[in-house]
Amino acid sequence: GAVVSQHPSWVICKSGTSVKIECRSLDFQATTMFWYRQFPKQSLMLMATSNEGSKATYEQGVEKDKFLINHASLTLSTLTVTSAHPEDSSFYICSARDTFGAGANVLTFGAGSRLTVL
Amino acid sequence: AQSVTQLDSHVSVSEGTPVLLRCNYSSSYSPSLFWYVQHPNKGLQLLLKYTSAATLVKGINGFEAEFKKSETSFHLTKPSAHMSDAAEYFCVVSEPGGTSYGKLTFGQGTILTVHP
Numbered sequence: 001g002a003v004v005s006q007h008p009s010w011v012i013c014k015s016g017t018s019v020k021i022e023c024r025s026l027d028f029q030a031t032t033m034f035w036y037r038q039f040p041k042q043s044l045m046l047m048a049t050s051n052e053g054s055k056a057t058y059e060q061g062v063e064k065d066k067f068l069i070n071h072a073s074l075t076l077s078t079l080t081v082t083s084a085h086p087e088d089s090s091f092y093i094c095s096a097r098d099t100f101g102a103g104a105n106v107l108t109f110g111a112g113s114r115l116t117v118l
Numbered sequence: 119a120q121s122v123t124q125l126d127s128h129v130s131v132s133e134g135t136p137v138l139l140r141c142n143y144s145s146s147y148s149p150s151l152f153w154y155v156q157h158p159n160k161g162l163q164l165l166l167k168y169t170s171a172a173t174l175v176k177g178i179n180g181f182e183a184e185f186k187k188s189e190t191s192f193h194l195t196k197p198s199a200h201m202s203d204a205a206e207y208f209c210v211v212s213e214p215g216g217t218s219y220g221k222l223t224f225g226q227g228t229i230l231t232v233h234p
Contacts, residue, residue, distance in 0.1 A: 006161070034222070042226075042227075043208065043224040043225060043226050043227050044162075044208070044222075044224045045224075046222065046223075093161055093162065095162075095222075107164075107222065108164075109154070109161045109162040109163075109164075110161050111160055111161035112160070112161045
Protein backbone atom coordinates (compact mmCIF):
# COMPACT_ATOMS: atom_id res chain seq x y z
CA GLY A 1 0.00 0.00 0.00
CA ALA A 2 0.88 3.67 -0.23
CA VAL A 3 3.46 4.82 2.29
CA VAL A 4 4.37 8.34 3.36
CA SER A 5 7.58 8.86 5.28
CA GLN A 6 8.28 11.85 7.48
CA HIS A 7 11.70 12.80 8.74
CA PRO A 8 12.71 13.53 11.40
CA SER A 9 10.17 11.86 13.63
CA TRP A 10 11.18 14.14 16.45
CA VAL A 11 13.47 17.14 16.76
CA ILE A 12 14.55 19.47 19.53
CA CYS A 13 15.98 22.85 18.64
CA LYS A 14 16.93 26.12 20.23
CA SER A 15 14.75 29.18 19.94
CA GLY A 16 15.65 31.23 16.88
CA THR A 17 16.90 28.36 14.75
CA SER A 18 15.21 26.87 11.71
CA VAL A 19 14.03 23.30 11.34
CA LYS A 20 13.23 21.40 8.15
CA ILE A 21 10.77 18.51 8.06
CA GLU A 22 10.58 16.21 5.05
CA CYS A 23 7.55 14.39 3.72
CA ARG A 24 8.16 11.70 1.12
CA SER A 25 5.78 9.50 -0.79
CA LEU A 26 7.72 6.26 -1.05
CA ASP A 27 5.87 4.28 -3.69
CA PHE A 28 3.65 6.78 -5.45
CA GLN A 29 3.70 10.25 -6.92
CA ALA A 30 1.84 13.13 -5.37
CA THR A 31 1.27 16.48 -7.05
CA THR A 32 -0.39 17.63 -3.87
CA MET A 33 0.61 17.15 -0.27
CA PHE A 34 -0.87 18.63 2.85
CA TRP A 35 0.66 19.83 6.08
CA TYR A 36 -1.21 19.70 9.37
CA ARG A 37 -0.43 20.80 12.86
CA GLN A 38 -1.66 19.16 16.02
CA PHE A 39 -1.38 20.80 19.42
CA PRO A 40 -1.48 18.57 22.51
CA LYS A 41 -4.90 17.06 23.10
CA GLN A 42 -6.33 18.88 20.11
CA SER A 43 -7.39 17.95 16.62
CA LEU A 44 -5.41 18.41 13.44
CA MET A 45 -5.54 21.75 11.71
CA LEU A 46 -4.67 22.11 8.04
CA MET A 47 -1.80 24.55 7.64
CA ALA A 48 -1.18 24.52 3.93
CA THR A 49 -1.54 22.68 0.66
CA SER A 50 1.76 21.94 -1.01
CA ASN A 51 1.65 21.93 -4.82
CA GLU A 52 4.41 20.38 -6.88
CA GLY A 53 6.20 23.01 -8.94
CA SER A 54 4.22 25.96 -7.63
CA LYS A 55 3.60 27.98 -4.51
CA ALA A 56 1.89 26.46 -1.53
CA THR A 57 -1.57 27.56 -0.54
CA TYR A 58 -1.76 28.58 3.10
CA GLU A 59 -4.79 28.49 5.34
CA GLN A 60 -5.98 31.66 6.97
CA GLY A 61 -3.87 32.60 9.96
CA VAL A 62 -0.80 30.59 8.94
CA GLU A 63 2.29 32.72 8.37
CA LYS A 64 3.77 31.74 5.04
CA ASP A 65 7.08 33.42 5.80
CA LYS A 66 7.42 31.42 8.97
CA PHE A 67 6.35 28.07 7.59
CA LEU A 68 8.16 27.70 4.29
CA ILE A 69 6.93 24.92 2.06
CA ASN A 70 8.79 23.54 -0.92
CA HIS A 71 7.44 20.80 -3.20
CA ALA A 72 10.18 20.43 -5.78
CA SER A 73 9.41 16.90 -6.90
CA LEU A 74 6.46 14.54 -7.14
CA THR A 75 7.66 12.61 -4.11
CA LEU A 76 8.97 15.23 -1.72
CA SER A 77 7.57 18.19 0.15
CA THR A 78 9.44 20.02 2.88
CA LEU A 79 8.21 22.25 5.67
CA THR A 80 10.74 24.62 7.21
CA VAL A 81 9.87 26.31 10.47
CA THR A 82 11.97 29.47 10.41
CA SER A 83 13.19 31.23 13.52
CA ALA A 84 11.37 28.74 15.68
CA HIS A 85 9.98 29.78 19.06
CA PRO A 86 8.56 27.68 21.90
CA GLU A 87 5.00 28.36 20.71
CA ASP A 88 5.88 26.54 17.48
CA SER A 89 6.36 23.34 19.44
CA SER A 90 3.81 20.93 18.05
CA PHE A 91 3.20 17.69 16.18
CA TYR A 92 3.40 18.27 12.43
CA ILE A 93 1.83 15.71 10.11
CA CYS A 94 1.86 15.55 6.33
CA SER A 95 -0.40 13.68 3.98
CA ALA A 96 -0.29 12.89 0.30
CA ARG A 97 -2.66 11.66 -2.35
CA ASP A 98 -1.59 9.14 -4.96
CA THR A 99 -2.25 11.40 -7.93
CA PHE A 100 -1.88 8.87 -10.70
CA GLY A 101 -2.65 5.56 -9.10
CA ALA A 102 -5.58 3.50 -7.96
CA GLY A 103 -5.42 5.11 -4.54
CA ALA A 104 -6.18 8.60 -5.82
CA ASN A 105 -9.18 8.98 -3.54
CA VAL A 106 -7.31 8.16 -0.37
CA LEU A 107 -4.94 10.31 1.59
CA THR A 108 -2.00 8.62 3.23
CA PHE A 109 -0.58 10.24 6.32
CA GLY A 110 2.97 10.30 7.55
CA ALA A 111 3.78 9.25 11.08
CA GLY A 112 4.30 12.84 12.13
CA SER A 113 7.20 14.94 13.37
CA ARG A 114 7.27 16.22 16.91
CA LEU A 115 9.03 19.57 17.21
CA THR A 116 10.13 20.88 20.58
CA VAL A 117 11.60 24.37 20.68
CA LEU A 118 13.56 25.20 23.82
CA ALA B 119 -18.14 25.24 4.18
CA GLN B 120 -17.87 21.94 5.97
CA SER B 121 -17.65 20.96 9.60
CA VAL B 122 -17.53 17.88 11.74
CA THR B 123 -18.72 17.37 15.29
CA GLN B 124 -17.70 14.39 17.34
CA LEU B 125 -20.27 14.21 20.07
CA ASP B 126 -18.11 12.57 22.73
CA SER B 127 -14.60 13.64 23.69
CA HIS B 128 -14.09 10.42 25.71
CA VAL B 129 -15.70 6.99 25.46
CA SER B 130 -14.92 4.19 27.89
CA VAL B 131 -15.93 0.57 27.31
CA SER B 132 -15.07 -2.84 28.67
CA GLU B 133 -13.20 -5.32 26.55
CA GLY B 134 -15.64 -7.44 24.54
CA THR B 135 -18.46 -4.90 24.61
CA PRO B 136 -19.67 -2.83 21.63
CA VAL B 137 -18.11 0.47 20.66
CA LEU B 138 -20.04 3.49 19.36
CA LEU B 139 -18.25 6.71 18.42
CA ARG B 140 -20.60 9.40 17.21
CA CYS B 141 -20.01 11.89 14.41
CA ASN B 142 -22.22 14.48 12.74
CA TYR B 143 -21.15 16.49 9.75
CA SER B 144 -22.14 19.54 7.78
CA SER B 145 -21.21 20.03 4.14
CA SER B 146 -22.38 22.06 1.18
CA TYR B 147 -21.53 19.18 -1.11
CA SER B 148 -22.00 15.45 -1.13
CA PRO B 149 -19.13 14.79 1.20
CA SER B 150 -16.52 12.13 1.47
CA LEU B 151 -16.25 10.95 5.05
CA PHE B 152 -13.48 9.14 6.83
CA TRP B 153 -12.59 7.72 10.19
CA TYR B 154 -8.93 7.78 11.21
CA VAL B 155 -7.29 6.33 14.30
CA GLN B 156 -4.24 7.77 16.01
CA HIS B 157 -2.24 5.89 18.59
CA PRO B 158 -0.07 7.94 20.99
CA ASN B 159 2.74 9.81 19.21
CA LYS B 160 1.90 8.07 15.97
CA GLY B 161 0.52 9.24 12.66
CA LEU B 162 -2.98 8.64 11.42
CA GLN B 163 -4.26 5.36 10.10
CA LEU B 164 -7.31 5.18 7.87
CA LEU B 165 -10.01 2.93 9.30
CA LEU B 166 -12.61 3.39 6.60
CA LYS B 167 -14.03 5.83 4.09
CA TYR B 168 -17.36 6.71 2.53
CA THR B 169 -17.37 8.14 -0.98
CA SER B 170 -21.00 7.96 -2.14
CA ALA B 171 -21.11 4.23 -2.70
CA ALA B 172 -22.64 1.84 -0.15
CA THR B 173 -23.92 3.65 2.91
CA LEU B 174 -22.65 0.93 5.25
CA VAL B 175 -18.89 0.96 5.10
CA LYS B 176 -16.70 -1.77 6.49
CA GLY B 177 -13.19 -0.95 7.55
CA ILE B 178 -10.18 -2.56 9.09
CA ASN B 179 -10.00 -4.24 12.50
CA GLY B 180 -13.73 -4.98 12.56
CA PHE B 181 -14.90 -1.37 12.47
CA GLU B 182 -17.76 -0.16 10.35
CA ALA B 183 -19.70 3.06 9.89
CA GLU B 184 -23.06 3.95 8.41
CA PHE B 185 -23.65 7.10 6.40
CA LYS B 186 -27.09 8.53 7.16
CA LYS B 187 -27.78 11.56 5.02
CA SER B 188 -31.11 12.33 6.72
CA GLU B 189 -29.37 12.52 10.07
CA THR B 190 -26.08 13.94 8.71
CA SER B 191 -24.32 11.30 10.75
CA PHE B 192 -21.44 8.89 10.23
CA HIS B 193 -21.14 6.95 13.47
CA LEU B 194 -18.34 4.41 13.95
CA THR B 195 -19.13 1.05 15.52
CA LYS B 196 -17.44 -2.20 16.44
CA PRO B 197 -19.27 -5.21 17.90
CA SER B 198 -16.57 -6.18 20.39
CA ALA B 199 -13.80 -3.95 21.70
CA HIS B 200 -10.21 -5.12 22.07
CA MET B 201 -7.60 -3.60 24.33
CA SER B 202 -5.63 -2.66 21.21
CA ASP B 203 -8.50 -0.41 20.09
CA ALA B 204 -7.62 2.12 22.78
CA ALA B 205 -6.60 5.24 20.84
CA GLU B 206 -7.93 8.54 19.59
CA TYR B 207 -10.39 8.48 16.70
CA PHE B 208 -11.05 11.29 14.28
CA CYS B 209 -14.07 11.74 12.04
CA VAL B 210 -13.07 13.64 8.93
CA VAL B 211 -14.95 15.27 6.06
CA SER B 212 -13.59 16.19 2.68
CA GLU B 213 -15.19 17.95 -0.23
CA PRO B 214 -15.22 15.58 -3.18
CA GLY B 215 -13.20 15.85 -6.34
CA GLY B 216 -10.82 18.33 -7.87
CA THR B 217 -7.81 19.94 -6.33
CA SER B 218 -9.73 20.71 -3.18
CA TYR B 219 -9.86 17.02 -2.40
CA GLY B 220 -7.65 16.42 0.54
CA LYS B 221 -8.58 19.63 2.31
CA LEU B 222 -9.80 17.68 5.23
CA THR B 223 -11.74 19.02 8.14
CA PHE B 224 -11.15 17.06 11.30
CA GLY B 225 -13.47 16.52 14.19
CA GLN B 226 -12.27 17.23 17.67
CA GLY B 227 -11.38 13.61 18.28
CA THR B 228 -12.75 10.94 20.61
CA ILE B 229 -10.45 9.14 23.00
CA LEU B 230 -11.48 5.52 23.37
CA THR B 231 -10.49 3.75 26.57
CA VAL B 232 -10.91 0.00 26.84
CA HIS B 233 -10.99 -1.60 30.28
CA PRO B 234 -10.06 -5.23 30.90
